[in-house]
Amino acid sequence: xxxxxxxxxxxxxxxxxxxxxxxxxxxxxxxxxxxxxxxxxxxxxxxxxxxxxxxxxxxxxxxxxxxxxxxxxxxxxxxxxxxxxxxxxxxxxxxxxxxxxxxxxxxxxxxxxxxxxxxxxxxxxxxxxxxxxxxxxxxxxxxxxxxxxxxxxxxxxxxxxxxxxxxxxxxxxxxxxxxxxxxxxxxxxxxxxxxxxxxxxxxxxxxxxxxxxxxxxxxxxxxxxxxxxxxxxxxxxxxxxxxxxxxxxxxxxxxxxxxxxxxxxxxxxxxxxxx
Amino acid sequence: xxxxxxxxxxxxxxxxxxxxxxxxxxxxxxxxxxxxxxxxxxxxxxxxxxxxxxxxxxxxxxxxxxxxxxxxxxxxxxxxxxxxxxxxxxxxxxxxxxxxxxxxxxxxxxxxxxxxxxxxxxxxxxxxxxxxxxxxxxxxxxxxxxxxxxxxxxxxxxxxxxxxxxxx
Numbered sequence: 001x002x003x004x005x006x007x008x009x010x011x012x013x014x015x016x017x018x019x020x021x022x023x024x025x026x027x028x029x030x031x032x033x034x035x036x037x038x039x040x041x042x043x044x045x046x047x048x049x050x051x052x053x054x055x056x057x058x059x060x061x062x063x064x065x066x067x068x069x070x071x072x073x074x075x076x077x078x079x080x081x082x083x084x085x086x087x088x089x090x091x092x093x094x095x096x097x098x099x100x101x102x103x104x105x106x107x108x109x110x111x112x113x114x115x116x117x118x119x120x121x122x123x124x125x126x127x128x129x130x131x132x133x134x135x136x137x138x139x140x141x142x143x144x145x146x147x148x149x150x151x152x153x154x155x156x157x158x159x160x161x162x163x164x165x166x167x168x169x170x171x172x173x174x175x176x177x178x179x180x181x182x183x184x185x186x187x188x189x190x191x192x193x194x195x196x197x198x199x200x201x202x203x204x205x206x207x208x209x210x211x212x213x214x215x216x217x218x219x220x221x222x223x224x225x226x227x228x229x230x231x232x233x234x235x236x237x238x239x240x241x242x243x244x245x246x247x248x249x250x251x252x253x254x255x256x257x258x259x260x261x262x263x264x265x266x267x268x269x270x271x272x273x274x275x
Numbered sequence: 276x277x278x279x280x281x282x283x284x285x286x287x288x289x290x291x292x293x294x295x296x297x298x299x300x301x302x303x304x305x306x307x308x309x310x311x312x313x314x315x316x317x318x319x320x321x322x323x324x325x326x327x328x329x330x331x332x333x334x335x336x337x338x339x340x341x342x343x344x345x346x347x348x349x350x351x352x353x354x355x356x357x358x359x360x361x362x363x364x365x366x367x368x369x370x371x372x373x374x375x376x377x378x379x380x381x382x383x384x385x386x387x388x389x390x391x392x393x394x395x396x397x398x399x400x401x402x403x404x405x406x407x408x409x410x411x412x413x414x415x416x417x418x419x420x421x422x423x424x425x426x427x428x429x430x431x432x433x434x435x436x437x438x439x440x441x442x443x
Contacts, residue, residue: 017358020333024347122344
């Protein structure tokens, strides 16, 4: 025992190094899974508030531009609303859109922290469970898809960005029923890669890529980006498509969290069918 | 040896705030953010017990990681940096550096910059290794280190020179 103690004291810096590294690695491993401790991310209340303070003290400089963006956004939304009301009125008389009939709820939120330089990028939003933001909800901006909510605290939540090596989103070529998986190779923050589109599909550079209907998180048809390059590997029957993102991921401010009210129902049904 | 002077605590908090709220927001050429946390190791007196330095480095790395969503990348690279610090000191200042008695030690500008460069090199290499976490991507790790290192070095050297009077 005495010898062991002497040994420990002799090698104390190595022992401490191993202990600290093991702690750090354990944190890294648990954090990359879904069950990561909420206080160990920027969505915890103190850091959320600090980031929010920093954002609010710098955002005045871009107010004019943001106002313009919001106006454009509002105009587009109104147009879509009128169109939807018109179509609905045509279908079944003049019924108002009510909560139970619209499957998607929209919660506006502000980005208080964002990163694009890491292999696994996250955003922090200023809305949390108290405002109805929960994990696995979709996050979009007026330009297109942003990511998926990973964790929610009371007033803040963290979002897995499209620019995350584990992010994978069901995507389709607009106007067709070909769909594949959109992932990020960690290189350019304005490009993602779309795989699993069969080579029978007719693709042109500039074609729009939108969210596919296979996702229970995103509504189908939300813009992701445009085809900027495509190729078919040797002996492969699938395209590898380079997608230029419609969002400027490095400059996000106002986003919308989308709650698919029918998600639970759909997932339950699908899991029952799989059993 | 275990005293935590107000200056040391202030530096600890200042480095955290500067990294998270200023340098994490900078994206030079769209992809380069300087990392300045190694200044903590640079400013720690050379006779400070290695265990205290390692725990301090780990704590600073971890809170920065929490605030920047970088898991424990800074914590790992700073802790290893703290562990290797005596060797890096010897490498930069020569084996005559006596880090048991002389806390007021300061070398020539060239030696200081070399010391800073070694600290940064180890921090960046480890940071990107842990971030990418695949030895098969060694080329990517080296490229990222080579791209980030000059910018971090420029900033860190500037800060070190500007605040050098406080080091004594």
